[in-house]
Amino acid sequence: MKSPAIILGIESSCDETAAAVICEERGLLSNIVASQDEAHSPFGGVVPEIAARAHMSKIESIIDQAITEADVDYIDLSAIAATSGPGLIGGVITGLMAAKGLSVSLNIPLIAVNHLEGHALSPRLTEDCAFPYLLLLVSGGHSQLLSVQGLGDYTRLGSTIDDAAGEAFDKTAKVMSLGFPGGPNVERWAAKGDDRAIRLPRPLLDRDSCDFSFAGLKTAVARAFEASDQSDAAKADLAASFQRAVSDCLVDRTERAMKAFKQHRTGPYRFVVAGGVAANQTLRDSLNNTAQHHDFQTFFPPLEFCGDNAAMIALAGLERLSAGRIDTLDAPARPRWPLDGDSARTAPASGSGRKGPKS
Template sequence: MRHAPKPDVKQDEALTVLGLESSCDETAASVLRRYADGRVEILSNIVASQDEEHRPFGGVVPEIAARAHMRKIEPILAKAVKSSGVSWDDLDGIAATAGPGLIGGVITGLMSAKGLAMALNKPLIAVNHLEGHALSPRLTEDCAFPYLLLLVSGGHSQLLSVTGLGEYERLGSTVDDAAGEAFDKTAKVMGLGFPGGPKVQSWAERGNPKAIKFPRPMKGRDHADFSFAGLKTAVARAWDASDKTDTAKADIAASFQRAMTDTMLDRVGRAITLYRNATGDTGRARLVVAGGVAANTELRAGLKTMAATRNFDFIAPPLKFCGDNAAMIALAGAERLAAGITDGYDAPARPRWPLDKDAAANAPKSGHGKKGPKS
């Protein structure tokens, strides 16, 4: 069993890491430099979208995604290194998403990283995609530990207490579907186009958010879990009963977005109480949002207002770093490399890989099978 070389990390030196991301429908590569004081410089960040490949189907098709990753990953890697201004030999480590995600894409990126690490004799860092999102605000600003994290994307909706690198405690999680999945389903039902999140937001700007009274699942409950399956069903029924006009599309989109925002704000409010009780800290704290749904402007505005009223600083990554990208994977890899954490060439590709794996294994929120707990 071969293992990647152990890094000879000097804490007072900068680290340059190549990151690869291929967990869903973006093929991405980035070169990032992390300085000894924690500052970050993104030297390149290349993202090849697969929107055109998946648009006819109204959603991501795993087999199509896997084949697209195989076609695109080599030129994307070459472009990321060339545009960074550094050479392959200048790299201190190779990081890649090792899960969770669509297994075909994860395998493509991870195997490419293993081949590069072996050929260049560089350390390999197998990164949890969710940790990449969790650290993404640190790409552009100082976001010190600890903080309360709302991680919302196409596959995940979680509330986590983040106390350090690799230190995550789940406060709440979806019991069925993720928020991003609900956005995509809403767009698909009404034929708004793909990707769903931006399409729904665009139509919602033209509609009346009070036109339809959609449910606010779990609102008022004394835990911080989410549920979006019922909201998805309510949207589908509202569309079936509508006159299918542009006005109906706009009103349903606006009403859905408002219901989603109200629901998440309620759940975040409960998580803030749990977070305060757990830490015993009543002083100034940090509320961080990350993931693809974090790009939604109505949600960001609501979270910012809530944070201000609850004595929290609100931190969100720029819109370009909300969706899947390799800069966040390179950052997570650089942080781990700086801590002396690397992986062997036997690091597995994982379709499921909860950040809080112990809690997820003992009390999974959304299913458990041969591939492990989903969340």
């Protein structure tokens, strides 16, 4: 292996085409993200076919830009890391095939990264966040609580049984015509509203588990909006009430997970919140207060690393390369790829099928 190791990371699992370069000694050298928000905005959500075509048109130039900004050459690279799943399969294939082509042409290792592992490790881009830690992963497609023992060692404590928190944010924004992407727009409207104005459900709060459910809350928001006068004031109050309901659910489930996490460990206790929803400041404040109450030190990725990005994929690749975990060129693109594979196979939280367990 070349020393110091330099890794190119590629991310294309949804609607961001991204590439980054990280160096073992110098840290992150570049992080390029090309958004597709404008293309998907008219539809109020991500259209897989549009996303796949955008990835194909941008992937080469984004990789070149990451290499140029990092001030390295392709021959300086030690390995190529790329998201291999889970995600929209057209995008995953695009990024993974680009990585395989570079791996062959440069004769360097390929590292197929689980997108969720990238999120799980993302605070380690900027902070000394040692294993083990409790992880709350909240994004557009996933809401999970996991015990992270080390690289590749994840145990599920709870997961969504239907919709993810990020999806609920996006659908709430779509119902109220707040614009795309939904999460940031709901947060902006919520800042102008009364979070106690509208009574909304908190699914599963009476259940002795760490699982989530947001489908009922999403439906309740739609019904509340239909029954309102749909004024700006009504939108702000509903956005604030919805955001508070999500916060209450996340806090309640997290408290249960913290108690379970502490049963088998001594301190210090660490708590990581990652994924796109982790960018929401109201949720950050609530979860940070909860963590302090239970004697956990909290780690959040910087905002630029909460959403999909290639820096976290490059970091996962660097850590996997250091551990000798590389992949062969037949590494598959996967629409589903739970972090806690064993738990997902034996007790899927939200269903399974020909493509494998969803979570």
